[in-house]
Amino acid sequence: MGDGDTAPAIDEGGGVISFADAPLRLDSGARIEGLEVAYKTYGRLNADRSNAVLICHALTLDQYAASRHPVTGKPGWWDRVVGPGRAIDPARFFIVCANVVGGCMGTTGPQSINPATGQSYGLAFPVITIGDMVRAQAMLLDRLGIERLFSVIGGSMGGMQVLQWAADYPERLHSAVCIAAAPRHSAQNIAFHEVGRQAIMADPDWRGGDYASHGVRPEKGLAVARMAAHITYLSEAALQRKFGRELQRDGLSWGFDADFQVESYLRHQGSSFVDRFDANSYLFITRAMDYFDLGLQHGGVLAEAFRRARDVRFCVFSFSSDWLYPTPESRAVVQALNAAGARVSFAEIRSDKGHDAFLLDEPVLHAALAGFFNSAAQARGL
Amino acid sequence: MAIREDFREIARLVRPGSRVLDVGCGEGELLELLAQEKQVEGRGLEISAEGVSACLSRGLAVVQGDADQDLDYFPAGAFDYAVLSQTLPQVRNPRHVLAELLRISERTIVSLPNFGHWRVRLDLLTQGRMPLTRSLPEPWWATGNIHLCTLRDFTALCDDLGLRIEACAALVEGKPARPIDPKHGLENWRAELALFLLSRNGAPPHAEPRRSGELL
Numbered sequence A: 001m002g003d004g005d006t007a008p009a010i011d012e013g014g015g016v017i018s019f020a021d022a023p024l025r026l027d028s029g030a031r032i033e034g035l036e037v038a039y040k041t042y043g044r045l046n047a048d049r050s051n052a053v054l055i056c057h058a059l060t061l062d063q064y065a066a067s068r069h070p071v072t073g074k075p076g077w078w079d080r081v082v083g084p085g086r087a088i089d090p091a092r093f094f095i096v097c098a099n100v101v102g103g104c105m106g107t108t109g110p111q112s113i114n115p116a117t118g119q120s121y122g123l124a125f126p127v128i129t130i131g132d133m134v135r136a137q138a139m140l141l142d143r144l145g146i147e148r149l150f151s152v153i154g155g156s157m158g159g160m161q162v163l164q165w166a167a168d169y170p171e172r173l174h175s176a177v178c179i180a181a182a183p184r185h186s187a188q189n190i191a192f193h194e195v196g197r198q199a200i201m202a203d204p205d206w207r208g209g210d211y212a213s214h215g216v217r218p219e220k221g222l223a224v225a226r227m228a229a230h231i232t233y234l235s236e237a238a239l240q241r242k243f244g245r246e247l248q249r250d251g252l253s254w255g256f257d258a259d260f261q262v263e264s265y266l267r268h269q270g271s272s273f274v275d276r277f278d279a280n281s282y283l284f285i286t287r288a289m290d291y292f293d294l295g296l297q298h299g300g301v302l303a304e305a306f307r308r309a310r311d312v313r314f315c316v317f318s319f320s321s322d323w324l325y326p327t328p329e330s331r332a333v334v335q336a337l338n339a340a341g342a343r344v345s346f347a348e349i350r351s352d353k354g355h356d357a358f359l360l361d362e363p364v365l366h367a368a369l370a371g372f373f374n375s376a377a378q379a380r381g382l
Numbered sequence B: 001m002a003i004r005e006d007f008r009e010i011a012r013l014v015r016p017g018s019r020v021l022d023v024g025c026g027e028g029e030l031l032e033l034l035a036q037e038k039q040v041e042g043r044g045l046e047i048s049a050e051g052v053s054a055c056l057s058r059g060l061a062v063v064q065g066d067a068d069q070d071l072d073y074f075p076a077g078a079f080d081y082a083v084l085s086q087t088l089p090q091v092r093n094p095r096h097v098l099a100e101l102l103r104i105s106e107r108t109i110v111s112l113p114n115f116g117h118w119r120v121r122l123d124l125l126t127q128g129r130m131p132l133t134r135s136l137p138e139p140w141w142a143t144g145n146i147h148l149c150t151l152r153d154f155t156a157l158c159d160d161l162g163l164r165i166e167a168c169a170a171l172v173e174g175k176p177a178r179p180i181d182p183k184h185g186l187e188n189w190r191a192e193l194a195l196f197l198l199s200r201n202g203a204p205p206h207a208e209p210r211r212s213g214e215l216l
Helices: A003-009 A130-144 A155-169 A187-202 A204-209 A219-233 A236-243 A261-273 A279-292 A327-339 A355-358 A365-382 B006-011 B029-038 B049-057 B067-073 B094-104 B118-127 B151-159
Strands: A011-019 A035-042 A052-056 A094-098 A151-155 A175-179 A313-319 A343-349 B017-024 B043-046 B062-064 B078-083 B105-113 B161-171 B192-202
Touching: A003 A219, A011 A130, A035 A130, A052 A130, A052 A155, A094 A130, A130 A155, A130 A279, A151 A155, A155 A175, A155 A279, A175 B067, A175 B192, A187 A204, A187 A219, A187 A279, A204 A219, A204 A279, A219 A261, A219 A279, A219 A355, A219 B094, A279 B062, A313 A327, A313 A355, A313 A365, A327 A343, A327 B067, A343 A365, A343 B049, A365 B049, B006 B029, B006 B078, B006 B105, B006 B161, B006 B192, B017 B029, B017 B094, B029 B043, B043 B049, B043 B067, B067 B094, B078 B094, B094 B151, B151 B161, B151 B192
Parallel strands: A052 A094, A052 A151, A151 A175, A175 A313, A313 A343, A343 B062, B017 B043, B017 B078, B043 B062, B078 B105
Antiparallel strands: A011 A035, A035 A094, B105 B192, B161 B192
């Protein structure tokens, strides 16, 4: 795409904000003292502070939604949606994207120094939830002087945060967009995450989570976790179309080298992932997703979660080939929103690209997002 | 583009600023018309992906879904009007859909082709084949209409469900709507396309509190 090259044209900001005065209170009852939140911004906040859009990122993504990644050098992960001429245009909106609590790109996470010990948290980091991530984002917005968001948007785990926002802070939202997500983790979702966590913990270099003090990293385990997870982000059709049974070289090796292109691709996905992601972060964030059950937080009735969110304009998207968070999950959210009397739009986008379609070239999604934001902006007087 | 005659008539019936659910909203022509002319708070329900994406890119609120299943999730009295323009013969269970519409809306507007129209009867009598008329232009193997009915059939269903017919008009493309008594035997021959304004019998308007917060 080469869109990263246009980045200098946009007003870009961000940094790390420290919350020295107030701890982050966690759902578990624990608290994080001296929370730091790393974030990026694009565009400018208007005079009446009504044009802010919060982007919530997925499990292994970060705040670099529309700017070059400092580690990989790749363009922003959502530059098809965020950028000049895109559905979320920095010329119109003030866009904020923050690394989640528990992450490893600058926000407090297991790699950070535990003020109580002066050492890296490791496994002593408290178990966090999607609700905790959202609470930290709300603290960031308070600090940035944003009382009410024009919109909160995210895909996958980002979509879960959007739903949590609607449940916890509906009065701070004008609109909300939830893409390829679910109101709770299914048994299959938890199962795949458990495979990933076990792979990490089975790596001898994990050292009970204390690898930092030993100067090693459980790279093999984290790579396997990524490989397994990556399969769930694609569809069978997409894998077949991309790789089929194509071989890396002429003929078979009659051994366990990466004979098939799909093997080589997955190995590359695994090994490049460990350069930019922390194994303990992976454990804590996948746990947060597994614990997510928005209905359960509201007496087992999902519609109750949205009781106060009637005046928020919602848009929900799923992808036809997403088997990680399949369409019925999004439909359950839509039905609950309808039952709560909220104004909701919903579309199942036809795509064979699987769960990752939300990050890819999906013109129908992008046109729908533009239409939704235009009409929401009109209603907000933007 | 010319506006469909039933859309014009629906726009005349709808109170300004009301909450409208258009079931089978297609690409959102009616919702757009109602938003422009009556400033309604419109919502659509549409089964086709093409229709839904057209609505969304026009900035309309639409849910991709199936009238046969998805109406059940709306709370009672969620809308002032539900509109079903030429969609009822296409649903799997018209009786259930109609009953649901009158649960979730105070008034329901239904337009449907009259299978009792004289041209239909004549075609069937003389040709012995499924009729092709202005309001039923597709051959039997291509039409989405799986539950066609006559005016008499429809008014009987309304009676059966305890619905009140507040108004009815016969529609012909390019001509003004003609108010009719749908139970009059002659109209069952004359009306090609009919539009009904229905409410629950006995239930006074606004019987249920608006936005009552009823949850599933």
